[in-house]
Amino acid sequence: MVSLQHLWARTGVLTLLLSPLALLFAAVSGLRRLAYRRGWLPAVSVGVPVIIVGNITAGGSGKTPLVIWLVNWLRAQGYRPGVVSRGYGGAARGCVEVQPDSAPAEVGDEPLLVHLKTAAPVVVGRDRVAAARTLLARHPGVDVIVSDDGLQHYRLRRDIELAVVDAASGLGNGWPLPAGPLREPRSRLDSVDAVIQVVRGAAQPQALPRAWRADYRAGQAWRLRAPQEEMPLRQLPPRDWLAVTGIGRPQGFFDMLDAQGVRSSPRAFADHHAFRPQDLPAAGAVLMTEKDAVKCSGFAGDEWWAVELDVAPESGFIDWLSARLKR
Numbered sequence: 001m002v003s004l005q006h007l008w009a010r011t012g013v014l015t016l017l018l019s020p021l022a023l024l025f026a027a028v029s030g031l032r033r034l035a036y037r038r039g040w041l042p043a044v045s046v047g048v049p050v051i052i053v054g055n056i057t058a059g060g061s062g063k064t065p066l067v068i069w070l071v072n073w074l075r076a077q078g079y080r081p082g083v084v085s086r087g088y089g090g091a092a093r094g095c096v097e098v099q100p101d102s103a104p105a106e107v108g109d110e111p112l113l114v115h116l117k118t119a120a121p122v123v124v125g126r127d128r129v130a131a132a133r134t135l136l137a138r139h140p141g142v143d144v145i146v147s148d149d150g151l152q153h154y155r156l157r158r159d160i161e162l163a164v165v166d167a168a169s170g171l172g173n174g175w176p177l178p179a180g181p182l183r184e185p186r187s188r189l190d191s192v193d194a195v196i197q198v199v200r201g202a203a204q205p206q207a208l209p210r211a212w213r214a215d216y217r218a219g220q221a222w223r224l225r226a227p228q229e230e231m232p233l234r235q236l237p238p239r240d241w242l243a244v245t246g247i248g249r250p251q252g253f254f255d256m257l258d259a260q261g262v263r264s265s266p267r268a269f270a271d272h273h274a275f276r277p278q279d280l281p282a283a284g285a286v287l288m289t290e291k292d293a294v295k296c297s298g299f300a301g302d303e304w305w306a307v308e309l310d311v312a313p314e315s316g317f318i319d320w321l322s323a324r325l326k327r
Helices: 002-008 013-037 063-076 109-118 128-138 186-190 250-259 290-299 315-326
Strands: 050-054 081-085 122-124 144-148 160-166 194-200 211-223 226-232 241-245 264-268 286-289 304-313
Touching: 050 063, 063 081, 063 109, 063 144, 063 160, 063 304, 081 109, 081 128, 109 122, 109 144, 109 290, 122 128, 128 144, 160 186, 160 315, 194 250, 194 315, 211 250, 211 315, 241 250, 241 290, 250 264, 250 304, 286 290, 290 304, 304 315
Parallel strands: 050 144, 050 160, 081 122, 081 144, 160 194, 194 211, 241 264, 241 286, 286 304
Antiparallel strands: 211 226, 211 304
């Protein structure tokens, strides 16, 4: 994924070589969107409001941290949210409810993190409609469903669409897959309810329709072997820190550490990398994201620390969302 992000950042010779496949992908996905828009393929309502948090690009744009923020915010407003997710990277088949002791290899690292950070019920399944129905059958008190990803899963009828865009990488070279990162054309952003631009470090938001800013900053750090032990990132002792991550856009994590004055050596793995003990020095000082920590807690070294992510959407978005939900 790291090499693909580099490829997708600009138009080059390989982009042009892949352009026939990209045009075919765009045509097929466009016909599928048209089929749902015209009603040739039916969208299914599950009986409660559905909020989609997705994107139009491949790779990490910051969806899951926004889902965690959104679920916690909804609960604070008096709602009883539940979450559905594909469970990317997990081996589970059918619809599986995530438990605190679920294996990331079964349910996926992101759904497990969402459940641990929110305590909300989470069901994973490739069929989002089936996952939503399973969620409601097991938790009939749920009155709003948040879908982590699924912007392109049109079979699940949605009430609010939030498209997440990473401010640093934007829409890449603007080409469809596989020549570029786009799952859908840029014009798709014109039809979503809101665009959330994720800002890390010194990145600047781009000019996009109906866009709101959400700042992602490094928060507290906690020790994997003793999660109750936490401290501000800036108060960690100066050491030869190894910063590791297996997320879609690893540079965002490294930039956040730099912004906090933490000097470290970066090491990026592929998105959703299944960490093994031999990947990291057991006796070393390691910093990682919480998404990575759920896969490393079972064999963590004494000085392995996870860094929380503070998500701060601008107040205008929160006001808009509150009013939209009341409607």
